[in-house]
Amino acid sequence: MTPLLEVDDLHVSFATPRGAVRAVQGVSLSLEQGTTLGIVGESGSGKTVLSRAIMGLLPRHSATQTGSVRYQGNEILNAPNDELRQLWGTHIAMVFQDPMTSLNPVLRIGRQITETLRIHLDLTKSEAKETALSLLMQVGIPSPVERFNAYPGQLSGGMRQRVMIAIALACAPNLLMADEPTTGLDVTVQAQILDLLSTLQHERQMAMILVTHDLGVVATRADEIIVMYAGNVVERAPTNVLFTQMSMPYTEALLGSMPRISYPSHTRLLSIDGRPPDLLSPPAGCPFAPRCPYAQGKCHREKPTLVEGAVPGHSYACWFPLPIREKAATS
Amino acid sequence: MTGPAAPAAPLLTVDDLHVSFTKGHATVQAVAGVSFTLSEGETLGLVGESGCGKSTTGRAIICVDKPTSGKILFGDTELTTLNRSELRTLRTQVQMIFQDPVSSLNPRRRVSDIVAEPLNIWKIGTKSERRDTANAMLDSVGIDPLVSGSRRPQEFSGGQCQRISIARALVLHPRLLVCDEIVSALDVSVQAQILNLLEDLKAAHNLTLLFIAHDLAVVKNVSDRVAVMYLGRLCEIAPSDILYSAPAHHYTEALLSSAVEPDPEATRTPVILGGEPPSPINPPSGCRFRTRCPRAEPRCAEEVPELRTIAPDHQVACHFPIGSS
Incomplete structure (x- = not known):
């Protein structure tokens, strides 16, 4: 059976006055119906560019995209816009990071939800309104009838993100891309939104790609996680495997640098010196080598490719992977 | 590392602090009766969601936002009644570091000048001494003054700009730092x-x-x-390990979950x-939390819960705290 989404050796570069910025350098992934993939990385790692390239949202004139993105077996990378428009909303939908700016401030939210419904599903005005109200109800908006006529500015950040989710889900897509859906929201609201996404995903058997900088967000919600660094996938594994048997020193460093509530206060954090490489002229070897505590000569000369680990589904790009540790040692 | 500090005279005492802002006819009570003390050498974390008044509390302490009522004692000095020149002198001892490191640095000035400016204002030492002090400070936050001292803020990443902000705040050796x-x-x-870095500097200074x-x-x-703050009031104060393992306020519990x-x-214990x-x-x-509290009772609507001590160093503002049946 063909996977729902297959990305093969995707490269994205942007032309800038200083040269080509290679934002995504050969990413491959696949996603089955009903599963959740977490894409984790720091700012500048290419996670957002990757998600937008999959959606086909990057500007054609400045972004060069090569490789392949197949949705249900059909190639959609560099597809013409009118073809993509058939996919957007009905097959693939996206929730963006900033609910403040992704809604049109001068249109009532009801209109913004029904617009999608009327265009894609060809519903009448009253049918669309009925569907929109039930969507607002499903995403947990209190008194949907009143909110239907509200402007985005009259809603809080959490409410606006719920509206964004309602719009994204309006045409029952098979794949939901959520790019930092909770960044900028308060912790209690973040928990509400993440739970809402999980519930709706299970109800609808949707596939989801959850892009985030926070390993905590995906730890209990993704089936599989991809760790990106400087435009490359450096490790990919089923969630439990990633957290207990990570092979890539960057993943270890990322996890070790996060303060946790379960640690006693004043726990010394593992810090990674330096910062990610300049994507205008990425280093010849492993992109993480300049910051890696275990780097050796080979790491600076040759770029490692993703290799399969001992556990099925686990792969990493590292010449000298971390020894597989006992679970007891990590906890 | 230092544990909960011994009960010496506190460095900072905030007593029934109120800060209100008026917007048109509406009055926003950003901080509505916050009291706490801070001992020398201690770190007090102030946590809460956006709009709970935590930043306003911090800004009131360095006298950027004027308190509507209440007292702020720094040592024996009452801060709310200081005049302009007294405030200026005070700010050599109380410093603040802000959220956005890039916009809190002047983009047109060299990094070494930014860090040396407080010394220049107070004319501390000779010109070359000031430069040496500023350079040493930059060095201690991990910025090489010889390589980077003459660069301007936009040439640095966010993390480096935050290091520079820290160096600037610490160059006069303040006693209290609001982050x-x-x-x-x-x-x-x-x-x-x-x-x-902050932990190292805290120990060093x-x-x-x-x-x-x-x-x-x-x-x-x-x-x-x-x-922990909620809607302008304190819910709970406790030593960190206790607060996180045995919260007494329902809001703290919900935040943690x-x-x-x-x-x-x-x-995950879902107390959504x-x-x-x-x-x-x-x-x-x-109680301001009662509209969302899972255990709210009629008394919560009638009577404002005062902060009361339920265990040594552990105070909570709740009529029905967790763990008391």
């Missing part, structure tokens, strides 16, 4: 660098910190004690809070 969300704009790996942030894990990492941990085995905080223009009567 307002200083790592929330940074990537996790850079955040770890800054948090570790015997600093007292008020650490304001929304991230519970970050706050726990640096704080000796943690205070909403936090995400980078651990797939983490057991419904809704969002009400408007501080028209806060609920009695």
Whole structure:
């Protein structure tokens, strides 16, 4: 059976006055119906560019995209816009990071939800309104009838993100891309939104790609996680495997640098010196080598490719992977 | 590391602090009766969601936002009644670091000048001594003054700009440092660098910190004690390890259960809070958390719960705290 989404050796570069910025350098992934993939990385790692390239949202004139993105077996990378428009909303939908700016401030939210419904599903005005109200109800908006006529500015950040989710889900897509859906929201609201996404995903058997900088967000919600660094996938594994048997020193460093509530206060954090490489002229070897505590000569000369680990589904790009540790040692 | 500080005379005493802002006919009670003390050498974390008044509390302490009522004692000095020149002198001892490192540095000035400016203003030492002090300070926050001293802020990353802000704040050797969300704009790996740096500098300079942030894990990492705020009032103050393991206020419990941990085995106790905080223009009567509290009773609407001590160093503002049946 063909996977729902297959990305093969995707490269994205942007032309800038200083040269080509290679934002995504050969990413491959696949996603089955009903599963959740977490894409984790720091700012500048290419996670957002990757998600937008999959959606086909990057500007054609400045972004060069090569490789392949197949949705249900059909190639959609560099597809013409009118073809993509058939996919957007009905097959693939996206929730963006900033609910403040992704809604049109001068249109009532009801209109913004029904617009999608009327265009894609060809519903009448009253049918669309009925569907929109039930969507607002499903995403947990209190008194949907009143909110239907509200402007985005009259809603809080959490409410606006719920509206964004309602719009994204309006045409029952098979794949939901959520790019930092909770960044900028308060912790209690973040928990509400993440739970809402999980519930709706299970109800609808949707596939989801959850892009985030926070390993905590995906730890209990993704089936599989991809760790990106400087435009490359450096490790990919089923969630439990990633957290207990990570092979890539960057993943270890990322996890070790996060303060946790379960640690006693004043726990010394593992810090990674330096910062990610300049994507205008990425280093010849492993992109993480300049910051890696275990780097050796080979790491600076040759770029490692993703290799399969001992556990099925686990792969990493590292010449000298971390020894597989006992679970007891990590906890 | 220092445990909860011995009961010496506190460096900072905040007593029944109120800060209100008027907008048209509406009055926003950003801070409505906050009291706490901070001992020398201690780090107090102030945590809460956006709009809870944590930043306003911090800004009132350095006298940027004027308190409507209440007292702020720094040592024996009452800060709310100081005049302009007294305030200027005070700010050599109380400093603040802000959230956005890039916009809090003047983009047109060299980094070494930015850090030396407080010394120049107070004419401390000769010109070359000031330069040496500023360079040493930059060095101690991990910026090489010889390589980077003559560069301007936009040539640095966010994490480096935050280091420069820290150097500028510490160059006069203040006794109290107010940190307002200083790592929330940074990537996790850079955040770890800054948090570790702050711990080192705190030990080296015997600093007292008020650490304001929304991230519970970050706050726990640096704080000796943690205070939780909700809608302008304190809910609970306790030593960090106690607050996180045995919260007494229902809001603290809900916050903790909403936090995400980078651990797939983490057991989440779903105390999901419904809704969002009400408007501080028209806060609920009695306990401000009662509209979202799972255990609210009629008494909560009638009587404002005062902060009371339930265990040594552990205070809570709740009529029905967790653990008391």
